[in-house]
Amino acid sequence: MAFVTALKCRECGRQYPLDPIHACEWCFGPLEVSYDYEGMNGVVTRTSIERGPRSIWRYKDLLPVLTDNVVDINAGFTPLLRADRLAKTLGLKELYIKNDCVNPTYSFKDRVVAVASSRARELGFDVLACASTGNLAGSVAAHAARAGMEAYIFIPADLEQGKIIGAAIYGPTLVAVEGSYDQVNRLCSELADRYRWAFVNINVRPYYAEGSKTLGYEVAEQLGWRAPDYAVVPLASGSMFTKIWKGLNEFHQLGLIDSVPTHMMATQALGCSPIVTAYAAGTLNVKPVKPNTIAKSLAIGNPADGYYALKAIQESNGAAAAVTDDEVVEGMMLLAETEGVFAETAGGVTVAGLRRLIQAGAVDPNGLTVAFITGNGLKTQEAVADKVTAPLHIRPTLADFEAAIAARRGLSAPALV
Numbered sequence: 001m002a003f004v005t006a007l008k009c010r011e012c013g014r015q016y017p018l019d020p021i022h023a024c025e026w027c028f029g030p031l032e033v034s035y036d037y038e039g040m041n042g043v044v045t046r047t048s049i050e051r052g053p054r055s056i057w058r059y060k061d062l063l064p065v066l067t068d069n070v071v072d073i074n075a076g077f078t079p080l081l082r083a084d085r086l087a088k089t090l091g092l093k094e095l096y097i098k099n100d101c102v103n104p105t106y107s108f109k110d111r112v113v114a115v116a117s118s119r120a121r122e123l124g125f126d127v128l129a130c131a132s133t134g135n136l137a138g139s140v141a142a143h144a145a146r147a148g149m150e151a152y153i154f155i156p157a158d159l160e161q162g163k164i165i166g167a168a169i170y171g172p173t174l175v176a177v178e179g180s181y182d183q184v185n186r187l188c189s190e191l192a193d194r195y196r197w198a199f200v201n202i203n204v205r206p207y208y209a210e211g212s213k214t215l216g217y218e219v220a221e222q223l224g225w226r227a228p229d230y231a232v233v234p235l236a237s238g239s240m241f242t243k244i245w246k247g248l249n250e251f252h253q254l255g256l257i258d259s260v261p262t263h264m265m266a267t268q269a270l271g272c273s274p275i276v277t278a279y280a281a282g283t284l285n286v287k288p289v290k291p292n293t294i295a296k297s298l299a300i301g302n303p304a305d306g307y308y309a310l311k312a313i314q315e316s317n318g319a320a321a322a323v324t325d326d327e328v329v330e331g332m333m334l335l336a337e338t339e340g341v342f343a344e345t346a347g348g349v350t351v352a353g354l355r356r357l358i359q360a361g362a363v364d365p366n367g368l369t370v371a372f373i374t375g376n377g378l379k380t381q382e383a384v385a386d387k388v389t390a391p392l393h394i395r396p397t398l399a400d401f402e403a404a405i406a407a408r409r410g411l412s413a414p415a416l417v
């Protein structure tokens with residue numbers, strides 16, 4: 001059963017039909033999906049959800065897809081790992097990692113694209129498209145392949161190899177644009193006016209964005225139907241951040257969790273931190289920046305949902321922190337070495353940002369914290385390639401091995417027994 005009712009302007013509240021549109025004709029405010037929550041009462045329950053598939057589709061009643069014919073590569077229901085070793089290093093009592101590195105295309109974007117591609121197909125589109133900072137590219141290409149749709153993918157030309165190949169493999173038309181993500185996005189807005197394509201993060205953005213609510217739902221369900229005290233999240237456009245907040249609040253509204261004590265904590269790389277900068281200046285107005293950071297997946301200088309992300313920080317009594325590129329790398333390595341999770345640069349931003357927020361006293365060490373790790377490190381190997389310890393290089397002999405080990409330990413080779 002579908003409980004979706006309409007698209008609604010976030011600013012003036014005007015309602016629109018469930019079309020491929022994203023901005024209010026009246027005030028240009030962004031459109032958001034609204035639902036019949038009353039109708040869900042007694043129908044959407046803990047039990048009904050627990051009976052669902054182990055993917056985002058267990059929350060289908062809360063997603064803007066009308067039919068059962070969804071585009072499904074099994075996005076979501078990723079592990080929530082208790083992270084005691086990282087917690088100890090950071091001085092926290094209870095820390096969990098939401099490990100979205102292990103989605104089908106190795107980032108949280110599978111959540112949003114699963115919803116966007118399903119809705120796009122329902123709306124009769126044959127072509128899926130996007131402007132991407134990298135992860136979206138692979139996810140859109142994969143979902144298009146699975147759906148038998150054509151794909152046009154636009155990326156900044158300077159992306160990491162792992163992201164380019166990780167999208168190209170699915171056979172889309174991949175367009176590397178000489179320019180920043182913000183320029184790619186502007187080009188795509190023009191293209192969206194010209195061609196009848198479903199640009200997942202432009203004309204079908206209201207549906208797409210809803211997919212990120214499932215991160216909030218899953219964490220609450222996996223914690224045993226409760227919301228965390230702190231949600232630490234990496235921001236680019238700010239959309240996912242706002243939707244985790246929305247998801248937790250919907251669960252509360254439906255009586256699935258008792259309360260939402262969550263403080264929403266935003267993290268960005270210093271080289272692209274327009275949202276953190278606005279937070280620090282005490283304003284809700286984001287000033288666009290020109291990105292320069294190794295966290296390319298987060299390199300959006302003019303974040304579409306920056307204002308709403310700042311509102312979510314405000315409403316949740318949260319905070320924000322930015323970290324240097326060196327800290328990003330340290331964060332990636334710390335996460336890998338303490339918990340066995342190889343995250344991309346965005347994960348380094350989360351971990352390093354969490355450390356800063358603890359140091360600043362913004363995260364109470366006694367609370368329950370969830371760090372959202374949203375993309376896989378194999379896609380951004382460049383960031384750590386010269387930081388990891390090179391392998392010992394030996395000939396296939398025992399003597400070589402022991403000499404190499406001894407050399408690494410700064411000892412002389414042991415006598416052979």
Ligand SMILES: Cc1ncc(COP(=O)(O)O)c(C=O)c1O
Nearest residue numbers: 135236237238239240297374375
């Ligand atoms: C790995 C990763 N994490 C986080 C984000 C931020 O998402 P949003 O644009 O919804 O803020 C992105 C965006 O591309 C991403 O690729």
Ligand SMILES: [Zn+2]
Nearest residue numbers: 009012024027
């Ligand atoms: Zn409006």
